[in-house]
Amino acid sequence: MSSSAAAPAPAQRRRPLRGVVFDMDGTLTVPVIDFQAMYCEVLGGDAAYAAARAAGGGTVDILHFVESWEPDLQRRAYEVIARFEREGLDRLQIMPGASELCGFLDGKQIRRGLITRNVKEAVDLFHQRFGMTFVPALSREFRPYKPDPAPLLHICSTWNIPPHEVIMVGDSLKDDVVCGKRAGAFTCLLDETGRYDPHESLPEDVKPDFKVSSLTEVFRVLESHFDLIPAPAESTV
Numbered sequence: 090m091s092s093s094a095a096a097p098a099p100a101q102r103r104r105p106l107r108g109v110v111f112d113m114d115g116t117l118t119v120p121v122i123d124f125q126a127m128y129c130e131v132l133g134g135d136a137a138y139a140a141a142r143a144a145g146g147g148t149v150d151i152l153h154f155v156e157s158w159e160p161d162l163q164r165r166a167y168e169v170i171a172r173f174e175r176e177g178l179d180r181l182q183i184m185p186g187a188s189e190l191c192g193f194l195d196g197k198q199i200r201r202g203l204i205t206r207n208v209k210e211a212v213d214l215f216h217q218r219f220g221m222t223f224v225p226a227l228s229r230e231f232r233p234y235k236p237d238p239a240p241l242l243h244i245c246s247t248w249n250i251p252p253h254e255v256i257m258v259g260d261s262l263k264d265d266v267v268c269g270k271r272a273g274a275f276t277c278l279l280d281e282t283g284r285y286d287p288h289e290s291l292p293e294d295v296k297p298d299f300k301v302s303s304l305t306e307v308f309r310v311l312e313s314h315f316d317l318i319p320a321p322a323e324s325t326v
């Protein structure tokens with residue numbers, strides 16, 4: 090099977106597309122945060138992490154988890170998360186293909202936005218290192234965060250573009266794909282290692298419209314499945 094699988098039927102029908110919204114960590118940047126180690130430390134050890142995973146059906150939404158804690162515990166947890174994120178920033182690397190993809194979108198006058206559960210400081214540093222700015226770029230300070238569709242709907246409304254003319258690209262099924270689907274946007278999962286194969290076996294509520302193993306493949310998805318409609322010149326940011 091090709092790694093970019095098309096779900097919308099009929100397969101060859103091209104849809105209008107005016108905007109692309111990206112996740113940051115693990116999508117535009119190479120994953121450098123050891124999430125498992127971070128979760129273990131926040132939750133208080135391997136056993137607590139395993140229990141939280143089991144309770145969450147195999148995944149842990151750490152931010153959501155911590156929100157219900159007492160203020161002191163919560164503060165300590167946020168300090169641990171911030172330390173892991175800071176260490177990640179020191180080793181920040183741009184994902185191969187990201188600059189080329191963004192250059193391609195700019196050439197077509199397709200809007201680029203960003204949604205991350207990381208903090209604004211990380212987005213600022215990313216913009217600085219990447220040399221291109223995403224507008225809007227919503228970080229953890231924007232509530233509610235992914236997988237709630239609110240940040241994506243906010244970007245669509247800022248752009249004045251309906252969600253069904255936007256695609257969300259990210260490496261997380263539970264955050265990026267679910268956010269995109271709930272907002273009514275197209276979704277593209279970046280699955281570098283094939284951990285979500287086969288595509289067809291994914292449950293409908295988290296099944297992305299497209300799945301790619303690198304950002305380079307996103308070009309093909311955009312060109313073969315969509316009519317790329319440029320933003321009006323006067324509203325180009």
Ligand SMILES: [Mg+2]
Nearest residue numbers: 112114115260
């Ligand atoms: Mg990610």
